[in-house]
Amino acid sequence: MDVDGGRRVFHRIGPSSSTGNGNNNSNKQQKVCFHWRQGKCTRFPCPFLHSELPAVGNGKRAHQGFGAEDNHRGGGGGLRRSGNNYFNKNNTWERVKSQQPAGSNMSVVKKIEKLCNHWVQGSCKFGDNCKYLHQWSTGDCFTLLAPLEGHQQVVTGIALPSGSDKLYTGSQDETVRVWDCQSGQLAGLVNLGGAVGCMLSEGPWVFVGLTNLVKAWNVEISADLSLSGPVGQVYSLVVGSDLLFAGTQEGTILAWKFNAATNSFDPAASLKGHTLAVVTLVVGGNRMYSGSMDHSIRVWSLETLQCIQTLAAHTDVVMSVLCWDQFLLSASLDKTVKVWVATETGSLEATYTHTEEHGLITLCGMHDSEAKPVLLCSCNDNSIRVYDLPSFSERGRIFGKKEVRSIQIGPGGLFFTGDGSGQVRVWKWSAEPTVTL
Known part of the structure; x- marks a missing residue:
């Protein structure tokens, strides 16, 4: 030159x-x-x-x-x-x-x-x-309000317990950070001594999946419980039929039942069937759906806690499952979102497949101000695709420094994303949503 x-x-x-x-x-x-x-x-x-x-x-x-x-x-x-x-x-x-x-x-x-x-x-x-x-999103349906800095590794969970003005975020950096929702400032830091695999809020409770353990905090009465039983990392948590379920690294789904008399959780069941880690759980109606690294989705009856169907249409890890109306949506690293619907016999069949250019990580859904369902699909190219349902027409994209592992819907049109760099971002829809999925 x-x-x-x-x-x-x-x-x-x-x-x-x-x-x-x-x-x-x-x-x-x-x-x-x-x-x-x-x-x-x-x-x-x-x-x-x-x-x-x-x-x-x-x-x-x-x-x-x-x-x-x-x-x-x-x-x-x-x-x-x-x-x-x-x-x-x-x-x-x-x-x-x-x-x-x-x-x-x-x-x-x-x-x-x-x-x-x-x-x-x-x-x-x-x-x-x-x-x-040179912008964090495309489309005009949402706005970035603030970044929340502090985590040093991938954000694996975001929780908003009811009755609290605090936002909880967990990371593989072995910490849970507590943020003041009014000021956006850090209000607390909990060092757990182990990587956070997932988080869940249910009522006043915050549950944190760790290795060989689930931590349970009641933010109203400041209760701090440790639920033992898991083997390996806990990757997914969900509540259904008064039971807390945890998907584990070894492929077992453990269940605890809340004991109001002792304000504790008693072991209730161990659901076996998956051959590899259970990375996603969702409850819809009287069913629980589990997605696994073994490429399958299992359908469980919440009445009998028995597996009533195995769905094997994906060819890679099933990273996320979501219930929408009478449908089940599943996302996989095989670059597809599959839409499942119940037949006359009650079994599920995949009736539609949406294909992306990259593997999918997590799904999150809500309704916009016109009561239209909107699907957020996080892909492993560090972006979130935002789609109208059922057409899958794209409304915009959100970008992270690294792949987005966690998405959480909040009140008043707010939603939160956490990516692989440790950054949490606060977003707001341009029109306030009415219902969450």
């Missing part, structure tokens, strides 16, 4: 067409415009090349690799260029040719729906001309 008249340009690699007579115009024809390579040249006409390298010698295009540059220098031993994305065959920048009238100096920048990593770090030099997004 040379500096010529204050303009940075790249020398064309390969033999020169100059005859060595010092012709300046010929030299300029051998240079590619640096600004054009960045997609932001505004000069018209530009004295430098706005094209790739032409054919040389035998009609083949001039080689742009690092080895060709070394040969041009006359052999090894010189400094080698490293990290030059302009010559990286795997770079994802797209050059968009301006379709503009002659004499126009306006360039067209086509945005790629992906967050700019340099912008996230506060160091993107391209500004409005950057091909990637």
